[in-house]
Amino acid sequence: MEFHVIIFTSYLLLAHAVGVNGFPMDDLISKLPGQPDVHFRQFSGYIDVDDGGFGPSLFYYFVEAEKDPMNQPLTIWLTGGPGCSSVGDGFSSVGPFVTTRNARALEKNLFSWNKVSNLLFIDSPIGCGWSYSNTSSDYNNGDDSTTKILVSFMQKWYGKYPEFKSRDVFLAGSSYAGHFVPNLANALLDHNKQSKDFKFNVKGLALGNPLLRKKLDALAMYDYFHSIGLVNNTVYEQAKKECKTLDENNYSSKFETNWTKPCNDLMENAPFIAFNSSDRGYVISKRFDVQRDPCDMKKLNDLSLGKELTKVSHGADMCAAPRAQFYFNLPEVQKAFHGNRTSLSYSWKGCYSDKFKFNENDKNRDMLPALKRLLQQSVHITIFSGDVDALVPAVGTLQHLYKLAEDLNIKSTKEETWSYENKDGGRKYSFGDLLTFFIVKGGDHHVTFSQPSQALYIFTNFTINRIHNDKQ
Known part of the structure; x- marks a missing residue:
């Protein structure tokens, strides 16, 4: 009898740690402070990139799709800066919640991208949000080191979430993610060429106001x-x-x-x-x-x-962004997120921590070669820029894409207006079958924040659904 009790108890402990679908239940968020009731699950925690415990530890926030998450794709969101928290950015852009006006609670984001995809937010590079390292030199970030750490992170993340290994993967982000996202996509595809086992199923990119040629x-x-x-x-x-x-x-x-x-x-x-x-x-x-x-x-x-x-x-x-920063500094929020596991007394910052x-x-790297490599491997790229952004103006991005199309010898280019809910959405430029650029009317440097419904429309119809239609 005692033997059977021990076996059953061990099973319960294992089930609690791993979960029914191979998910790490220790990372399950029961409920964020002030959060409305929802029917999808949330997970957050750390991935130790270095097994020795002295290297980088990246913080992540994973949100299931609202409907049928086990059959929906996975979208990795990386925000820019460089030096801004992707997790924090999710609470004023594409994530499932935004803060209330007093920043003490949350309300549903009606235009969250988890309506059409599972979402994975990664605080990267080291020093963003709650990501840290026990080695001080790891805080000297750059494009190459960031990419290398993210590839290791993704391999270990799939170890925690094996159900997603076969899913379609989309990579998305804004601003300096114009570096992070294409670099990571190329690195994942390079891994596929060398791997005899697991391969990343990269399908497409969605870039908002990307910095491409600084x-x-x-x-x-x-x-x-x-x-x-x-x-x-x-x-x-x-x-x-x-x-x-x-x-x-x-x-x-x-x-x-x-x-x-x-x-x-x-x-x-x-x-x-x-x-x-x-x-x-x-x-x-x-x-x-x-x-x-x-x-x-x-x-x-x-x-x-x-x-x-x-x-x-x-x-x-x-x-919205300052309120999110206030919310993330509430002790009860940090506890619910499993964040700041080092228990250091420092203020959480949306961008540019002291270290x-x-x-x-x-920052001056030319990103057109990285985009070119992806297009040559049949990866769909959707780019959208706001027409009231002076930091990375749409007029500049458009010229970069014309140059890219010229380098790829793409002859079929098309310019037209696009509409959203019977309103003028802006201009749309198609460069062949794989590259599409939207200028979003009334969108600023963060279209996902200033024109969230339009951003969701573009992501749904020209990133997610386009891949789905190509399969049919």
Whole structure:
């Protein structure tokens, strides 16, 4: 009798740790503080990339699809910066929840991408969100080290979630994810070529306002400012003259390829001229969104006093990200998330923790070769950019894609309007069968935040459903 009890007890302990579908039940989130009731499960925790325990440990947040999760694809979300938390970003963009106006609770995100896919948010590189390392040199991040760690992370994540090994995989993200996502996709495909066992089933990419050619994206800011009348002809022509050393055909990612001092001075001063302000904080905010009024960061203390913090401008709540940061710093939230397992007393930051470092040279890398490799391997790429983004203007991204199409000898290009709910959505550009670019009307640097319904529409119909239709 005692023998049978021991066997049964051992089975219960194993079932609790592993779960019914091979899921790690120790990482199951029972319920986040102030969360509304939902019918999907959430998991979060750490993946130790280094088995010795001295290397990187990446924090993740995994959300099941709303319906039929065991038959839905997996989407990996990486946010940019570099230096911003993907997990935190999920609570003001594509995740299942957004914070209430007092940041003490959550409400459903009506445009969450888990309506059509399982979602995996990864805090990467090291030093973002709750990801950390016991080796100080690991905080010296760069494109290559980030990719290497993410590949190891994914291999171990599938060890925790074996049910997803055969699923279609999509990679998505915004801003500097224009580096992270294509680099990771190529690395996963390179792994497939060498692996005799498990292979990643990479199907497509969805990139929002991606940084692809940093120096030319900075130059495109002038084109954008001039096109909407924020800088006059004199300033514009002067900038074109001083910064003419780079174009789409001679782009060099080498850091030594510097602009002249007059060019650098013009680039530095352009936003202050455009927005007629000497307030650096205000000008930085306006580069992300030239249309909407930014959140008043001076009122952040209102949340600590139990007050509400909100700033709705042209349909978007500009204080969503600061509220998410407040929510993630609540002790009960960190406990429910299984976050900050080192129990260090530091403030959680949505972007740029004190330890975070990144190789400045890597920011200038040309990402067109990475996109080219993916397209040559029949990976679908969908890109969407907001038309009120001055940080990575859509006009610059469009020129990069024309250059990419030229390099790939893609002859079939098409430009047309696109609509959403019988409204003008913006412009759509198709480059062959695999590459599509959307300019989203009213979208800022984070389309998933400023125009979330349009972003979900694009992701559903031109990333997820396109692959499904190709299978039929």
